[in-house]
Amino acid sequence: MTAVHDERTTTEPEIGNPVAAEPLLNHRDEEIELIPPDSLTAELTGMYTFLPINGAAFVMQVMHPVIGDVVDKYSVFRTDPVGRAIRSADSVLRWTYGGQEALEEGKRLRKLHQPLQMRNADGKHISALNPEAYAWVIATALPTIETAAPLVLGRHFTLDERRELLRDNRRIAKIVQVPMNNYPETLEEFDEYFDDFIENKLVRHPVALELIGQMRAAPVIPKSVPKPLRPAAKKAAATASVPFQNFNYLTTVGVMDPRVREILGLTWTDAEQRHLERIHRNLRFAYRTLPERLTYFPLAYHARRHHDAIQAMKVREKASAAYQYHPKPVVSQQS
Template sequence: MTITQPSPVLPDESVLSHGDDEIELISPDSLTAELVGRFTFLPVNGAAFVMQVMHPVIGDIVGKYSVYRTDPMGRAVRSIDSVMRWVYGGQEAIEEGKRLRRMHQPLQMRNSEGKHISALNPEAYQWVIATAFPTSLKAAPLVLGREFTPDEVEEIYRDNLRIAKIVQVPMNGFPQTVEEFAPYYENMIDNVLVAHPTALELVRQMQTAPRLDKMVPAPFVRFANTVARIASVPGQKLNYLTTVGVMDPRIREILGVTWSDEEQRELERIHAAIRVAYRVLPERLTYFPLAYHARRHHDAIKKMKQREGAGAAYKVSRS
């Protein structure tokens, strides 16, 4: 009897928007790489995530499929792992972008109105990456202690476009310049974003201590949750204040989230202290591991290239 082996399941390339030759990687010594690799990037990423789920399609899809309720810490870790690969992964960035696009393909459903929606809805998929730009601009004074210069704003946006292509965002309708982004952003705030239940739940979650029920043996759960509730207070405060603080005031208004002058001053005091710490602590303690090693690798290569110029062959060729 002849046994026919099943054919291997090939990845669906039709969901990809860009070939490898269209994609530019993020330079490890860019401003984007300097900022995204910091541990303090986490709350800024959280603000972007809340804005993302204010899009009705994303809010519905995340509300149905995401594990942010049952495994919030795991979801956050996996999310930051993915972002680190986009910026510091080299060729792995391209593969991670393809993986994300394919992974989202089966996430489809009917919303409350009976309309079929998909995680690959072009407008929604574009908005996921677009949120990084306004949150980065608002976070600059906190992270750097100053606003971005006009040239830096352009650089940040060019890298935003690079990341969009890395994660296979369709470019049709996506703003290609800072000038084009402004009306796009205004339209999203005025006509698209809503106080989605998923977004409101995420904001509430930031003010709730993490539970460790599934992470420790049953006899120690109560003790572990008590310790977590006490130990998490400083991190929760930083996360909540930064997340809400870097939001556009109109975003806060849609969500019904208040923001006081005292909260703004407290946010600035916390980040002023963090900036001091970043000036005196070694990068190994202030950057995510992949970011730290990618930046050190890039610095080592640059120094090697500088030393090349001292070789005899180079001197002869120059003469």
């Protein structure tokens, strides 16, 4: 059984200080709030169009030197990019729609990242569970979805919606066992936190540039394809993937903060912005007309339908005899 540690007393490895044994938990199950199934977060995260937005967050994550170096050494994004993306999406969906499974997924992730430790080019010990770096992974979701709101919803979030998204972002941070000592609690604190990362901590990491380049490269052909067929398969895959690659690249780069693009040396033209808006305008129309089963990941779809079914039951309960029965007050009969 894994020991449970309170976040106030948990110690974490700092850069340059290797540790022999690292605590695996920061939060007990009863301290963690799950994502409400009727929340804005639950509405947005399960959309298929959320994937490229998540890609923008991943690029920003590897711009943190610790994450970039660890991903460079341990990640399979070069050899199995599709598999990595699928597994990443699976994990995010569990946090949001998994119920009690979200808690287990958070523990699994922290345990999975615990052995990812190394020495960087300067000879300093770094860990995937460095508190600053591990928290940044979750924090990147908020600014990317905020920037993407006009594309996904056709409008900006209201102030109350932004506060709700931050509350859910903090809930997810606790689900995946992020130490919360320095995590922003208000929108004002988050804006300062985000500005500090852009101005003082993010770098033009080679892995970030590689990920951007990978979006426009021909997809990797599985090793199972026979060698004589590989040239033709590669050509066919490259041609067929062009529309998706353009969509992925434009959405990923388009939802980045302009200052992030500047760090990476990426240009962004008015024509690209118009193209991106046109694509998502068509997608918004599709989401309004297509059945939800075709526009949401299966887990998200079934979780949302489960919630709707429960709410419908509650409405029916209020019409039952038990709710309609109003006993007459007893009148005392005194002579």
